[in-house]
Amino acid sequence: MRESHNYKLKLGNRSTSVPGQKKRSTLVANTSGGNPSPFVVARSVALAMGIHFIVMVMICSTIIIINSLSNEAAPISLNETYCGPCPQNWICYRNNCYQFFSEKKSWLQSQASCMSHNSSLLKIYSKEEQDFLKLVKSYHWMGLIQNPANGSWQWEDGSIFSPSQLTLVEMENGTCVVYGSNFKGYTENCSTPNTYICMHGTV
Incomplete structure (x- = not known):
């Protein structure tokens, strides 16, 4: 009788320990793969802002270069001061x-x-x-x-x-x-x- 009682008790302990382990492992999984840490979020935002800044600088540089090239190609389109009536397009x-x-x-x-x-x-x-x-x-x-x-x-x-x-x-x-x-x-x-x-x- 004692032996059978002990056997049931051991089985009970095993069965109660398994769900606890599953919960613990689920908790670990949630903390590792769930919401990212603030450091990761900040790093992602900083990276995105850096890329945006570089793209804006490249666009502005391209516009400046195009303007400077167009000015060099046609330096004669000057109109320093009004100097009287000239024919159209002169x-x-x-x-x-x-x-x-x-x-x-x-x-x-x-x-x-x-x-x-x-x-x-x-x-x-x-x-x-x-x-x-x-x-x-x-x-x-x-x-x-x-x-x-x-x-x-x-x-x-x-x-x-x-x-x-x-x-x-x-x-x-x-x-x-x-x-x-x-x-x-x-x-x-x-x-x-x-x-x-x-x-x-x-x-």
Whole structure:
């Protein structure tokens, strides 16, 4: 009788210990895989904010670079101060109006085109007053031509060329001049097609 009673008691102890162990293991599982700790949450938020900040910086940098590139590509779109009436789409700078024509013509054709717009080919009269021209890219016909009588260089209006106005680089067989960047002119065959710049003073 005693033996059977002891056996039942042992079985009872075993059966009561098993559910307790299951509850304990369930509790451990819940604490390890349930709600994350505050440290994990803070780290996730900081990481997300850092990524957001980096993306915003990259977007702002891209916009700044695009703006700077567009400004470099078209430095001639300046309008420093109001300087009087210029034709539509012409550039007003200081006391002159400028237009950059993209079609390519000979020097004489370019001159005729400027005259039809009541203007003349570009003349450099002051590096200080025309300082934006140093940023111009590519080559354009300007109003500087060689006098066939004596070989001297003069402007379209008949005034004598001065080396202080422009650095002239003489190429072979060139009697007309194209304007390059940074106040440099290059002699060119007058019949060669080039783009050109027209200008006229404001009233």
